[in-house]
Amino acid sequence: xxxxxxxxxxxxxxxxxxxxxxxxxxxxxxxxxxxxxxxxxxxxxxxxxxxxxxxxxxxxxxxxxxxxxxxxxxxxxxxxxxxxxxxxxxxxxxxxxxxxxxxxxxxxxxxxxxxxxxxxxxxxxxxxxxxxxxxxxxxxxxxxxxxxxxxxxxxxxxxxxxxxxxxxxxxxxxxxxxxxxxxxxxxxxxxxxxxxxxxxxxxxxxxxxxxxxxxxxxxxxxxxxxxxxxxxxxxxxxxxxxxxxxxxxxxxxxxxxxxxxxxxxxxxxxxxxxxxxxxxxxxxxxxxxxxxxxxxxxxxxxxxxxxxxxxxxxxxxxxxxxxxxxxxxxxxxxxxxxxxxxxxxxxxxxxxxxxxxxxxxxxxxxxxxxxxxxxxxxxxxxxxxxxxxxxxxxxxxxxxxxxxxxxxxxxxxxxxxxxxxxxxxxxxxxxxxxxxxxxxxxxxxxxxxxxxxxxxxxxxxxxxxxxx
Numbered sequence: 001x002x003x004x005x006x007x008x009x010x011x012x013x014x015x016x017x018x019x020x021x022x023x024x025x026x027x028x029x030x031x032x033x034x035x036x037x038x039x040x041x042x043x044x045x046x047x048x049x050x051x052x053x054x055x056x057x058x059x060x061x062x063x064x065x066x067x068x069x070x071x072x073x074x075x076x077x078x079x080x081x082x083x084x085x086x087x088x089x090x091x092x093x094x095x096x097x098x099x100x101x102x103x104x105x106x107x108x109x110x111x112x113x114x115x116x117x118x119x120x121x122x123x124x125x126x127x128x129x130x131x132x133x134x135x136x137x138x139x140x141x142x143x144x145x146x147x148x149x150x151x152x153x154x155x156x157x158x159x160x161x162x163x164x165x166x167x168x169x170x171x172x173x174x175x176x177x178x179x180x181x182x183x184x185x186x187x188x189x190x191x192x193x194x195x196x197x198x199x200x201x202x203x204x205x206x207x208x209x210x211x212x213x214x215x216x217x218x219x220x221x222x223x224x225x226x227x228x229x230x231x232x233x234x235x236x237x238x239x240x241x242x243x244x245x246x247x248x249x250x251x252x253x254x255x256x257x258x259x260x261x262x263x264x265x266x267x268x269x270x271x272x273x274x275x276x277x278x279x280x281x282x283x284x285x286x287x288x289x290x291x292x293x294x295x296x297x298x299x300x301x302x303x304x305x306x307x308x309x310x311x312x313x314x315x316x317x318x319x320x321x322x323x324x325x326x327x328x329x330x331x332x333x334x335x336x337x338x339x340x341x342x343x344x345x346x347x348x349x350x351x352x353x354x355x356x357x358x359x360x361x362x363x364x365x366x367x368x369x370x371x372x373x374x375x376x377x378x379x380x381x382x383x384x385x386x387x388x389x390x391x392x393x394x395x396x397x398x399x400x401x402x403x404x405x406x407x408x409x410x411x412x413x414x415x416x417x418x419x420x421x422x423x424x425x426x427x428x429x430x431x432x433x434x435x436x437x438x439x440x441x442x443x444x445x446x447x448x449x450x451x452x453x454x455x456x457x458x459x460x461x462x463x464x465x466x467x468x
Contacts, residue, residue: 020032039160051122054092054096058157059158062085062135069146086133161256165249177257199448200448231382231386236414238368263283264280266419293313306342307343318331329379
């Protein structure tokens, strides 16, 4: 089940919300937790009836590891449990997500013919495994107390707003809210407005831009305008798709009384790649910093070691997104520019702001070609056309058929909506906070109606995160 589906919007969400509201009114926090936990299992089982067992087993194993860990135990015992927790979680992720990838590459490298198991990828496994590992490592590091109630841990890991598409919620950020949270009118109104804006990003912007991108990447031959249009449509598609889901998750969390941290902060206004990663998929960057970069030594052991640590982090950042060399190259590509900026080889802050912005967006756009392409040769072909001066008229005619007036409007709106421009000017024009809040509410309702209409008239509703 996904947020942008009729089943979720008209059956699942209203039923769960109203029941939660009833129990909240009766001050039955434990019953609320059980309701949300059961609803989350149903939500996941709707699309993964078999692999819901995997999530339950993973949660139980991490719950048990955290429970038997003793902070005052021997160093050997603590190390063994830490290694066991990492091996369990990363091993599970590696088996389901990377087994075919590893076997394929071993076959190519050693000229073998090992059969590939073709293991189906459980939806959202990258997200719930990282959350489970966050829980057990926070307990091991003394930053959190182990939960005695298994169902509380299961709620944290399986909570449906952020289960299959993030944001990745650290256990420390939600532990207190599992026991104590308040469902207020302000939170509810904010939550549903945020959800409506996120749904509109997904349905009205990402889906339309995605259909253009898919069509262009499906061309046997591209030219320069087509390659650039495909690249630009995709950077908008993935931003509105991913940030739209994050907005919906944050909004749903608020409507149920939880507070999640922001996951995107207008990354396309960045003037450096370092700034881009402070604004893009913030929860993933934070996770890798806390659980990989800092344990590796961070920036404490000189420039060379710092550089190596960053390369390792970006290698795994790319690999986390999918079992493909394209994702690895995308991660290392960003890591390269992070290092060039860190060592002062590239100094965006010394350039005029417009040029530093163009530099950052060029790097991001080129990088996302590797991210979107199905294969490495396809990525190279698209990048080659982007750098060519091929204006083949027949291809231009095919492209013009895709760029309808509606598509052009969506592209322009997307370029504006990817910046804080609208919010800034709305506050300047409407200075009364109460009127501004009402205007946002009306806008959210209009966008909800338009999103539902678009959803009912189109069968195109891709789920990008299946690859993650």
